[in-house]
Amino acid sequence: MDLNHQINQLEADLLELGTLLEKSERKRVQELLKQEQKKVEKELIAKRQQKEQQTRSETDPSAASKAAYTVKITNYAWDQSEKFVKIYLTLKDVHKIPSENVEVTFTERSFSVLVKNLDGKNHQMTVLNLLYPIDEKDSYKKIKTDMLLVMCKKQTTKKWECLTKVEKQSKDKDKPSMDENADPSEGLMSVLKKIYAEGDDEMKRTINKAWTESQEKKLRGEDMMDF
Template identity: 65%
Template sequence: MDISEMIAGLESDLKEITSVLEKCERQRVRDVLTQEQKKIEKELEQQRQQKLQQAKKDSGVKTDTTLKGYTVKINNYGWDQSDKFVKIYITLKGVHTIPAENVEANFTERGFNVLVKDLDGKNHQMTVNNLLYPIIVAGSSKKIKTDMVLIMCKKAETKKWDCLTQVEKQSKEKDKPNLDANTDPSEGLMSVLKKIYTDGDDEMKRTINKAWVESQEKKAKADDFDF
């Protein structure tokens, strides 16, 4: 059976189920028929799109899928979340002015790939393969806004995400000081101070040094009165 025959059959099915729905009085039966009607409509649309693509191919119309220019990695983004979605905000000036088909988004259970083609002579891409928790592919989508692409990842579970990816979580856990139950609390504090001192700028280091000197002076004075 070719595509035209499938479309004709689906159109007949849709016409018949619509006719039955108009005469149906029981709500439960109407609900079942309505669900079936939506399935047929969706399948019919898919077959029509497939027929259109086939017609373009047969007529020699080719879609240019090659990337023009060079591709750069997207680094400018932020993220937020609701109970149902993790939202990634990708800032790209002028993205709303290019054809919508130039913005592609594909999803997997633990990641997504965004490709924006031919924006200011460049392609922009963001790939994440290690989201913190699984997402529902079918419920995820993209939206194009002014100077921004919004990626909507539907959560598989309505739990709060502490970070976007597993790599970020591992990095945070690695940076946590080891506060073992058998460890002297002062050692844990020293570990934190050392890390702040190492990672801090000059101003931070001066502040810590000053605080350290003052604490040592107070300790020395206290020792002088300890008989």
């Protein structure tokens, strides 16, 4: 089975998994489908990159001898507009290499970057499990001075609170837990303690001042914590 056929099959699998996920109602089934979707996306990215390398070697037989070692891109920043999520990768002199050396591939829930032969190295980055689906056909790249901009087209116009589901799960774990049967004042104290622990000196002074004033009001019989 050649690479083109494998890629076509994986693309068809990914499309069908997306359809099944939309129709499924049970949470366990949805989680299983998402896991399989993630596996297929990774395999598809790998096959596409393999196909590109094969094409290069056929076009330039000496390419194999010129291959550079690959490093991962781990530092990035991201922003968003109503229609796009924008990922900024700082890569010195990226604008000086041939544009065909900068490859970005997209799937509905991921994107992969491969910058070849920049400063004697290949630079690679893969982001899986995006928070929301993107339109891979309308997503694209922009090469700027010392920077690569990855433009992920949102399928739905909505604000993303983070880039991936992994980040969201991490943030959710950091949130104070709220017991519906617990005393509301205990929940407030938990939030205040977290803010105090993570705040700077000015924030701590503000909380200390507010707490002192609230205690004084309590002694005078006034309402507590009205700051």
